[in-house]
Amino acid sequence: MHKFLIRSFVSSLVLLFTLTVAAVAKDVKAAFVYIGPTGDHGWTYQHDVGRKAVEAAGFKTTYVEGVPESADAERVLRQLANSGHDIIFTTSFGYMNPTNKVAKEFPNVKFEHATGYKREHPNVATYAARFYEGRTILGTIAGTMTKSNVIGYVASFPIPEVIRGINSFTLAAQKVNPNIKTKIVWAFTWYDPGKEAEAAKALIDQGADVIAQHTDSTAIVQMAEKAGVYAFGQASDMDKFAPKAVLTSVENNWGPYYVDRVKAVANGTWNQKDTWHGIGDGMVVISGLDSQMPSDLQAKVKKLQADLASGKVHSFTGPIYDQKGNLMVAEGKTADDGMLAGMMTYVKGVEGDIPK
């Protein structure tokens, strides 16, 4: 009799527990606010892949695409917070102020803002990826594969994120090939296939035979394919858009982070923090390497990838000099996160000036 009671008690406890967990897991609803269309094959596309991972983990999700960074963002955020969403990911820098504003009104809803720095309320967290680690890999490949020693780089806006990428890329390329020069064209857009293609064309005309990009469309790799030069995919694996040109891509992999954070809300363990994950945490992923790359380069890249992941290699290891020859990072030292976050000077070997 006792045994039966205990057994039924235990089993009902287990049942209750499973039910609660299931109920909690089902109850949490996540929302995503996108700057572009989900079919851009770049920035927004990858965030949406992350959202699908959250769905696959058993949570309900909602998204709104093409939300301008104008006065409209605030309304969309408020509406999402008002309609039963427990955590809202805002995936563009321009949502920073509306995110913090709406977060104040909804203290029980968690807000996660990508690429921003303002966390004005305890329910706002920020997250970004160390894309510069991926650019160290691209620089290594570009420095090895170039024949003209001129490497083109289509950049978006002169903000630390982009400058950091250019520097990381150039430093890695110089390491394998001290003669290279990085030429920059500023497109002043994140996504504009027409402008991006023009920028790539200008660089190719100036003798660049490898093109890197910090804008989101596939126009640049397609232009490179046409011109017969190499290129790298941005945000997602762009190999299928330019199979000959694309040597590899740096993919933004938000899924694990999103699942983690939504689960944290479900478990009640969500806390405010500033996340900056790289290759080691799997937020930055290097796509498959193209067979045009010699096997010793492929091996080198694989090793570099592992070393960046383990922290054995840092993208910004001294000595690093700026364009004028001033020392930025001393020999044997690495740049700290504060310096990386505010990086607004080119390293030696980058041509031109940062637009002011």
Add this chain to the structure above:
Amino acid sequence: MIKIVKRDQPSKAIFFFTPVLAIFLTLIAGGIIFYILGFKPFEALKFFFIVPIADKYGFSELLLKATPLCLIAIGLSFCFKSNNWNIGAEGQLTFGAIVSGGVALLFYDQEGFYILPIVILAGAIGGMIYASIPAILKTYFNTNEILVSLMLVYVSKLILDYLVVGPWSNPEGFNFPETRQFSDSARLPLLFEGLRIHAGIFLALAAVVISWFVFYKTYLGFQMKVSGFSLKTAKYAGYKGKKMIILVFLISGACAGLAGVGEITGPIGQLHREVSPDYGFTAIIVAFLGRLHPVGIIFASLVVAITYLGAETAQIFMQIPKYTGQVFQGMILFFLLASDYLLFFKFKFIDSKK
């Protein structure tokens, strides 16, 4: 047998009836599109046109969205009525926002009642300066104002880009493309606690009243009307055409500039790259849907504003792609232009036995 006959005179009743018909046809076509996409048409239309404004907050957002559209469209109606095709309201809005934002930034660490009026005035002047370019080029160099005003839109956006990326960017903002936040004295006051609707709506209403007065009670309004019907007649009557062209462009630019002020000193509170989700272009649809009549424009701006809100609601609750909002705006204009056929032609039933 039915025969299509040209009307002797465009019908006045039909003139105001066709916008309603266009909206009705848009709803039907929208329902069909929803059905084809696999959504329940009535439910989708409900989420598109009723749910977003079903509560106080939603309704205030509708007014917030309609305010710049109404203001710009009123300004445009001055141009369009007098045969001046100002397509560049978006540029005039942007330049107005630049000038008033620049003034607001000068006072970023100051408080004072005098700041807001200066900021508002600066926006109107900015819009006027920018609108005067196509006007002067048209009157003195015979250029095409459609092309000039349109091209200047892109120029204004590039100027804004340059300023927020470079000299005006927030010194504490890690070089991100945005300025500082304006001081509270440079912000339009909110009308209700907790809602975003701001005093800018009074600017729009004032524009409505003034335009009605000018159109129907002044000699200038009459001149504009005559020029709209026939430029030759206007010339023959001895109207000073050049002066009028410049005047209507200035009015239109001021209205667009004020709409820009409303956005940056209202809900946004700073300058960044996207001060307007193309209000200047959408207002062209509003102006024509409202038949260039001040009261018509009020209704038209509300109808078009709701397509923005509805698109968001429909995506949140029914996963309908948000870009359907733009499809609706396009359809309204399309059906309006198509039903204008009825203005000039009528169906006549003819007894075929005769």
